[in-house]
Amino acid sequence: MSEAALTCANHPDRETSLRCNRCEKPICAQCAVLTPVGYRCKECVRGQQAVFDTARPYDYPMAVVIAAVGVALSIGVLRLIGFWGFFVAPVAGGAIAELVRWAVRRRRSRRLPLVTALGGAAGLLPYVAMPLLGLLLSLAGGFDLRLLGGALVSLLWPSAYGALIISSLYYRLRGIRVA
Numbered sequence: 001m002s003e004a005a006l007t008c009a010n011h012p013d014r015e016t017s018l019r020c021n022r023c024e025k026p027i028c029a030q031c032a033v034l035t036p037v038g039y040r041c042k043e044c045v046r047g048q049q050a051v052f053d054t055a056r057p058y059d060y061p062m063a064v065v066i067a068a069v070g071v072a073l074s075i076g077v078l079r080l081i082g083f084w085g086f087f088v089a090p091v092a093g094g095a096i097a098e099l100v101r102w103a104v105r106r107r108r109s110r111r112l113p114l115v116t117a118l119g120g121a122a123g124l125l126p127y128v129a130m131p132l133l134g135l136l137l138s139l140a141g142g143f144d145l146r147l148l149g150g151a152l153v154s155l156l157w158p159s160a161y162g163a164l165i166i167s168s169l170y171y172r173l174r175g176i177r178v179a
């Protein structure tokens with residue numbers, strides 16, 4: 001069979017000259033997935049991801065604890081430097097991500113970034129729990145505006161730091177996914 005006569009394995013009506021570089025199956029442009037190692041069919045990419053999903057069960061609690069402690073410590077430090085903390089927060093998130101990757105020995109998992117981000121959110125809790133309580137009290141105490149304003153401000157700063165740290169943590173971890 002000549003190359004020109006190839007048709008996509010999933011779409012027999014489509015001629016193609018592209019083959020999956022792993023299983024050699026002819027694939028059309030729509031069925032091809034560009035991976036760091038070349039074009040592959042969707043089936044091979046799925047199989048590859050299963051192989052790369054190497055995380056052990058205890059990697060998750062470990063990542064959660066590291067992220068929670070890391071985020072809690074980072075917010076504590078960032079609060080001291082105020083506004084400039086917003087520029088440092090993404091760096092802190094990246095550093096926590098590297099720490100998690102090191103702790104799980106670079107084992108990969110598609111769920112790990114999300115689980116780690118949730119752990120990071122737990123690290124934010126100690127900072128927002130008191131202001132939240134103050135917010136509720138100010139509402140219960142006949143809507144004390146001064147108390148309400150104070151609670152909102154003290155809620156805003158750790159939340160903004162936390163959002164920056166956790167999002168950069170999440171995306172850094174996501175970056176290790178193949179294809």
Ligand SMILES: [Zn+2]
Nearest residue numbers: 020023041044
């Ligand atoms: Zn294939």
Ligand SMILES: [Zn+2]
Nearest residue numbers: 008011028031
């Ligand atoms: Zn196709």
